[in-house]
Amino acid sequence: MYRKFEDLINPFAHVPGDTPPGTLWAYYRTQLAPFRRWLPWMALAGFLVAIMESALIFYSGRLIDLMNTAGPLAFWQAHKLEVSLAALFILFLRPLLITFNHFFLEQTLASNMQEQTRWRAHKHLLGQSLGFFQNDFAGRLSNRVMQMGPAVEDSVYMAFEGIWFSTTYVLGAILILSQIDIRLGIPLTIWLIVYVVYVRRIAVRVASASEKWSDARSLVTGRVVDAYANIETVKLFSAGDREETYALSAMRRLRLRFQRFLRLMTELAFGLNAINGMLIVGVIAPAIWLWTRDIVSVGEVAAASALTIRLNGMSGWIMWVTIRLFEHAGVIREGLRSIARPQDVVDAADAVPLVVRNAEIRIENLTHHYGKEHGGLDGINLTIPAGQRVGLIGRSGAGKSSLVNLLLRFRDAETGRILIDGQSVSDVTQNSLRSQIGMVTQDSSLLHRSVRANILYGKPGASEEEMIAAAKRAEAHAFIQDLRDPEGREGYNAQVGERGVKLSGGQRQRIAITRVILKNAPILILDEATSALDSEVEATIQATLYGVMEGKTVIAIAHRLSTIAQMDRIVVLDAGRVVEDGTHGDLLARNGLYASLWARQSGGFLG
Numbered sequence: 001m002y003r004k005f006e007d008l009i010n011p012f013a014h015v016p017g018d019t020p021p022g023t024l025w026a027y028y029r030t031q032l033a034p035f036r037r038w039l040p041w042m043a044l045a046g047f048l049v050a051i052m053e054s055a056l057i058f059y060s061g062r063l064i065d066l067m068n069t070a071g072p073l074a075f076w077q078a079h080k081l082e083v084s085l086a087a088l089f090i091l092f093l094r095p096l097l098i099t100f101n102h103f104f105l106e107q108t109l110a111s112n113m114q115e116q117t118r119w120r121a122h123k124h125l126l127g128q129s130l131g132f133f134q135n136d137f138a139g140r141l142s143n144r145v146m147q148m149g150p151a152v153e154d155s156v157y158m159a160f161e162g163i164w165f166s167t168t169y170v171l172g173a174i175l176i177l178s179q180i181d182i183r184l185g186i187p188l189t190i191w192l193i194v195y196v197v198y199v200r201r202i203a204v205r206v207a208s209a210s211e212k213w214s215d216a217r218s219l220v221t222g223r224v225v226d227a228y229a230n231i232e233t234v235k236l237f238s239a240g241d242r243e244e245t246y247a248l249s250a251m252r253r254l255r256l257r258f259q260r261f262l263r264l265m266t267e268l269a270f271g272l273n274a275i276n277g278m279l280i281v282g283v284i285a286p287a288i289w290l291w292t293r294d295i296v297s298v299g300e301v302a303a304a305s306a307l308t309i310r311l312n313g314m315s316g317w318i319m320w321v322t323i324r325l326f327e328h329a330g331v332i333r334e335g336l337r338s339i340a341r342p343q344d345v346v347d348a349a350d351a352v353p354l355v356v357r358n359a360e361i362r363i364e365n366l367t368h369h370y371g372k373e374h375g376g377l378d379g380i381n382l383t384i385p386a387g388q389r390v391g392l393i394g395r396s397g398a399g400k401s402s403l404v405n406l407l408l409r410f411r412d413a414e415t416g417r418i419l420i421d422g423q424s425v426s427d428v429t430q431n432s433l434r435s436q437i438g439m440v441t442q443d444s445s446l447l448h449r450s451v452r453a454n455i456l457y458g459k460p461g462a463s464e465e466e467m468i469a470a471a472k473r474a475e476a477h478a479f480i481q482d483l484r485d486p487e488g489r490e491g492y493n494a495q496v497g498e499r500g501v502k503l504s505g506g507q508r509q510r511i512a513i514t515r516v517i518l519k520n521a522p523i524l525i526l527d528e529a530t531s532a533l534d535s536e537v538e539a540t541i542q543a544t545l546y547g548v549m550e551g552k553t554v555i556a557i558a559h560r561l562s563t564i565a566q567m568d569r570i571v572v573l574d575a576g577r578v579v580e581d582g583t584h585g586d587l588l589a590r591n592g593l594y595a596s597l598w599a600r601q602s603g604g605f606l607g
Helices: 002-006 024-035 039-126 130-134 138-180 182-229 231-236 240-292 298-339 400-407 430-435 451-455 464-473 477-481 505-519 535-549 584-590 593-599
Strands: 361-368 377-384 389-393 415-420 437-440 523-527 553-557 569-574 577-582
Touching (some): 024 298, 138 182, 231 240, 437 505, 464 505, 505 535, 577 584
Parallel strands (some): 389 569
């Protein structure tokens, strides 16, 4: 039975890749859309439970009147059938109805809504550009994703279990008291109006305070995670005290905003008790007065008193539910600052998969200044024939990384275009584009998973033999066999730690090279691919990389000019432009920028 209600919704179902709405109610609507078929049933179940609960109190008053009228001896004989039916209802039908309500609220709604919200938020963020993640804390983004799930799920759950149930119960109580005597329904109605106005006034302030509190909490998480993720740098520069101060300033802000939130809670408690005092006196006193005038019975006074006492207890709960709803609204609005942002780089509506036949790369009038007036690339024109190995050099800031990022479409060019076999990278799907490009970077971080999982990232369906063969070509198989993590996992099953911190720089680089070898893409980009290796291993890996380059179109970036001197061609960038283009020998003969850089090499590095 549980599974039947849980499987009414698939929280991980595919949805169109539109940007989530940036407003609160629109966002709620998108999250509730898969549940729309079942929402009326949830509302009906909650309505029946609330009416049933208020009716039970009314019936308890009737029971007192029946007992008082019939007396102990004649009561059972006169009312045996009615009381027996009421007992059977309470014993069997009431639990079934309440359970049916909870099946919808907990199995259908709560068990799916939280993960649906997180999944959709995470999926949208994964589609953001590289620049999006470079401009924010990973900790803050993850905190917002994780907070959104409980906030949305708890809001919707409490809207049904709290607000809907309570509203139905209060309206039922007003009807019951009005039926007893209209003079009992009036004070309850007045109390309800005052209560709603007061709760709304406080709740709006709570929503604002909650948003600021959530923002401060995300900032603390971001700063703490930033320190942990870069703990080696923190310790290397003896910066523990500075990190303490950096986190402390955010924690003080968090404490201040939490205290402001709690002040509202204290103010709320005072106002609530004052209003509830009006409720108790306003209903019970008239009920007693009406009884003294023989207008209502003792049972009706008991029912009115029970309803009032129950509402007094419920009002605090209703207030708490309402405040929680507005608190969650603040959390959601804070999270939407990241989650509702449109993706910077998206596939065109008519994008098609890239088809690589020869792997020729042609760059036409490519300009990208990152939204500024200068920097980046300025009118690049370059053709790299299929199978050619090109070395790309230049001083820092010359535009090498910008060119590679645009080729991979981590960003969209401001003007101009890049074509692969005549297909613009802007017109093909991003996944198909990057699946045809293998890249080894200077600082190849690894996923916090096993060595095997990291290598198979290059080709998920590869066999064990293919994986080991690639590792051997990258001079990685021997050291991988000797790996052992704290949990006792060995070899390819050993975990590498966050960003691969359990391995040396050279080991990480060789696993990264193994991954690219296994991927076997027709276009290969090497960005200081051997910079983390010692000279002996580098010489071996260079020979391996030259073998990997066979038949591929290659772009190799290196400050160590000796590593690219054997390329088919060398392109020199300066200030975002191509200033020289030719073989190593040709460029030395020209005695231009490349020759001067070569002459200033010291120990094989760019001066």
